[in-house]
Amino acid sequence: MPNLQIITIPNPLLKKKSEEVKEFDQNLKNTIRNMYDTLYSSGNGIGLAAPQVGIMKRIVVIDIKEKDKSNPITFINPKIVKRSKETFVNEEGCLSIPDFFSNVERYKEVEVQWLSENGDLRSANYNGLMSICIQHEIDHLNGVLFIDHLSKIKRKMAVEKVLKQKKKKKN
Ligand code: ZN
Numbered sequence: 256m257p258n259l260q261i262i263t264i265p266n267p268l269l270k271k272k273s274e275e276v277k278e279f280d281q282n283l284k285n286t287i288r289n290m291y292d293t294l295y296s297s298g299n300g301i302g303l304a305a306p307q308v309g310i311m312k313r314i315v316v317i318d319i320k321e322k323d324k325s326n327p328i329t330f331i332n333p334k335i336v337k338r339s340k341e342t343f344v345n346e347e348g349c350l351s352i353p354d355f356f357s358n359v360e361r362y363k364e365v366e367v368q369w370l371s372e373n374g375d376l377r378s379a380n381y382n383g384l385m386s387i388c389i390q391h392e393i394d395h396l397n398g399v400l401f402i403d404h405l406s407k408i409k410r411k412m413a414v415e416k417v418l419k420q421k422k423k424k425k426n
Pocket of ligand 1: 348349350351391395
């Protein structure tokens with residue numbers, strides 16, 4: 256199967272809310288597989304949400320490699336059920352906003368509930384990079400981008416940067 260195409264801003268699909276997955280069939284497994292292929296061939300991505308490849312379903316794949324060892328986790332219909340009062344600020348980037356990075360404030364620790372690709376209920380507490388990543392990806396499922404957490408001016412800068420690069424690639 257060929258890789259899926261990652262869509263970039265200002266594609267309106269990135270602003271839309273995705274739908275819950277209801278069928279845990281082979282079709283879902285194929286989509287997940289293709290999403291991992293796309294994530295790994297992106298080179299520097301650690302997470303991908305289905306709407307980033309134009310599939311408006313609540314599916315997230317994350318692989319934060321630990322000591323170069325692959326550690327893929329698939330989240331279907333993920334929900335944050337508990338958040339820490341404490342927040343922290345870290346630099347984020349996004350495959351849908353290439354070459355733009357900025358500091359974003361996130362909850363330091365979150366408890367997440369989700370379903371596996373077979374429909375089994377899972378939950379975990381996350382902190383550090385995993386906490387940032389899952390908050391970033393769940394935002395995608397709600398049509399929210401990390402630049403939506405920034406000032407209007409910074410957001411405009413990001414859009415302009417991506418458009419400029421798209422133009423460059425065309426010429
Ligand atoms: Zn992203």
